[in-house]
Amino acid sequence: MTAPCHGSGAVVEPPKGLNRIALVGSPNAGKTSVFNNLTGMRARTGNYPGVTVTRTLGVARCKGADGNTVEVSIEDLPGAYSLHPVSPDEQIVADVLHGKIAGIEAPDAMAVVVDVTVLERSMSLVAQVLALGKPTMVILTMIDELAARGGHIDVDGFSSALGVPVVAVVGSRGKGFGPLREKLAAPGQWQTAPVAPPRDDDEFNAWITSVLDAAKYRAPEPDSRSARIDKLLLHPVFGTLTFFVVMFLFFQVIFTVAAPLQDLVEVGIGWIGEAVGGLIPNDMIAGLVQDGIIGGVGAVLVFIPQITLMFLLIAILENVGYMSRAAFLVDRIMSITGLEGRAFVAMLSSVACAVPGIMATRTLPSSRDRIATSMGAPLMTCSARLPVYILLIGLLVDDTAKFGPFSMQGAAMFGMYILGGVSAMVAAAIFKSRVLGGELLPFYMEMPPYRFPAIKSVLLTMWDATKAFLRRAGTIILATTIILWFLLNLPTRTAEIVGMDEEQASAYVLDNSWAASIGKFIAPVFEPLGFDWRIAVGLIGAMAAREVFVSTMGQIFAAVDPEDPSTQLANAVWLDGPMAGTPLFTTATVVALLIFFAYALLCMSTVATIRRETNSWRWPLVAFTYMLVLAWVAAFAARHITLFFTG
Incomplete structure (x- = not known):
């Protein structure tokens, strides 16, 4: 019995000397399930040099038919319908297989993963890979579904017709991987297609028909x-x-x-x-x-x-x-x-x-x-945004409010x-x-049958x-909450709070902290939205990650009332200015905050991603600016509309 492959983890580059096998297949063909079963790991990704398209690598240890254990490098390429690319993902697949990416060697062998229930449609990709003239095998997935829906295929006949090894597996359940592991242990023994598939359309269609006939293929109902x-x-x-x-x-x-x-x-x-x-x-x-x-x-x-x-x-x-x-x-x-x-x-x-x-x-x-x-x-x-929305909706809507059986x-x-x-x-x-x-370009997408989820x-x-x-x-x-804690608690005012109780001391330190100085400096920008300097500090923290707004509010109001910050948040008032002493988190303010968070691009990771994907600073700056302006205007309108209806 063949021992299973044992995953040894993802690698930035496969160790020298390992056979490199690329998994090629269309989206939803089951490549990632095959990859996970072979390497014993879930997909872990990095980027190809010079581009942002991700690559997934793993090393599998397989015991072959001769009893020897062999390590092979497995790479799960992005899904592609063709090696004649129409998208960046497909371009990367074609470039990898042709060895055109600097710093990435072309694979030694290729395994084409094919959903056997749509085999005829997948033959074009199979033919394009075979035409590369490298050691190739075909992995048929969904073999159980083919049988359940009245379909049939003679795997050996299909292999003979193509002239390359073919194995059938059920990737979602880990079945049929024994023969596949044996093949992976010796990719040097895989055949190349003895005759490249024809390129003429008529001859190519005839080739597909002859291969499927040799495999006694019957499409599923x-x-x-x-x-x-x-x-x-x-x-x-x-x-x-x-x-x-x-x-x-x-x-x-x-x-x-x-x-x-x-x-x-x-x-x-x-x-x-x-x-x-x-x-x-x-x-x-x-x-x-x-x-x-x-x-x-x-x-x-x-x-x-x-x-x-x-x-x-x-x-x-x-x-x-x-x-x-x-x-x-x-x-x-x-x-x-x-x-x-x-x-x-x-x-x-x-x-x-x-x-x-x-x-x-x-x-x-x-x-x-x-x-x-x-x-x-x-x-x-x-x-x-979810933690922010949960916090604000909790302030806006009572948790006992119902519409029939549904929670408001x-x-x-x-x-x-x-x-x-x-x-x-x-x-x-x-x-x-x-x-x-x-x-508008035509849209095509897989419509998989409904399946009970694994x-x-x-x-x-x-x-x-x-x-x-x-x-x-x-x-x-x-990291952001630690920085904010120092901003909220420095400079130290030990001498100034002598004689105050804990709540008074906490409030005094907060109101005279570096964070308060920053918040009060930018507060005029947000005052028309009903936000005081404490909310402004939270918005600054949210630039690192939106969730930080919640932790910032937690820290600020824990400083004001260490025993019950949540109650203090609901009962917070303006600390200074013409609105001093009035409620801070009114209905209008909470609505404005919800709308502001809905539109503002308070996520530097997203800005950086737009920069990488567009290879320009123009579009991330456009996105940040238009969303910030939209957020301010929409929040201002939402606040005043709410005030109009609530008085």
Whole structure:
């Protein structure tokens, strides 16, 4: 029996002397599942030299048929329908296989991953890879689905017709990998195609027919279950209504299910902060650890239940096959604006984070569409906005407020996501039609059959996304909250607070801190929106990461009232100026803050990504400026409209 491959992790470059095998295949063919099974790891990525398209590398140790263990380097290339590129991703695939990227050697062998349920359509890519004249094998995925839907293939006959090794696997369940691992152990023994596929169209079609005949290939019957479901979900009216119902229930679940868990996390973090702070004899260091580090980062971490649940639900929808249907539905709307469904796919990726969303624009063939989508994608409601929205909606809407069985807080969150989505599409459309121009290109996208999601795949997707959020909390947010703690507590005023009680002393130090000086300097810009200098400080911190606004508010109001900062936040008043003593977080102010965060580009990582993707400072500066101006104007209007209706 062949021993399994054992993953030894991702590498920047494969060690010298290893055979380098590239996985080639169209999107949704199952390449990443094959990669993960072979290397024993989830995808870990870096960038190709000089470009921002990602590459995924792993090293697999395989025991071959002779009993010897061999290490091979596996590279999961971006999905491509053809080696005649129409997008940056496909260009990279072609360049890698031809050895045209400086610093990256061409692979020694290639494994073409093909969804066997759509084999005829995939033969063009197979032929193009075979024509390169390198050792090649074909990996057939979805072999279980082919059989379940009445299809058939003679794998040995297919191999003989092509003249290269062919193996069949079920990537999602790790089945059929024994023969594949044996082949990987000895790529030097793979054949090259004895005769290159013909290039003439008529001869090429005849070649495909002869190969499929030799393989006794019978295409699977259409998935009747998926067809029945799609009659509803892809209907122009009922499908659109279903989409909105699904999204509405999505946010209802986030608020109703995660709220009790959030309370437990909040209590736990508070207990940890007090326990650790009590062990430190020095008051200043204890304050830094308890309020700055644990309290600051903890103010963001309390939203982990909502964020984890959101990523879980997104992973389920993706794995079930619903997200591609959503893209199809929205394509009808996008086409009116001059964009296409792939632009919506990039925007949908921005729900997790705008950075991967902007990177996903590489799949768009048109450079104008890539820029237009990048200008709109940051307006999608990302996970970084979620803690801010939860905090502000909690101040705006009572947690007991219901509309029938539905939470009004969940409805408010749904409204913010709708606002972000509509705004993103409108902004992208304006840039495309008024600034960039260009014709609408045809849109094609896989419509996979509905599948019961693999639990492991869903959980890994959820964990990877949550881990990325935690990494931000452990790096950017941690560093920013520490800096803010020093700004909020320095200069030291020990002599000036003698005789004051703890609450008075904390308030005095805060009001005379460096952060207060900075906040009061820029406060006039934000006063028309109803924001005082404390909110201005929070907006400065949010430039590093939007979530920092929450931790900044936590630190500021913990300094004012260490015992109960959340209550102090709800009861905060203006400290100075003509509005001194009046409530700070009024309904109008909270609405203005929500709108400001919906539109402002308070994320330097996104700015940097736009710079890398467009290879210019022009577009990130345009994005930052237009979104900041839009945020200020929209927040000003929202505040005054709210004041008009609320008095």
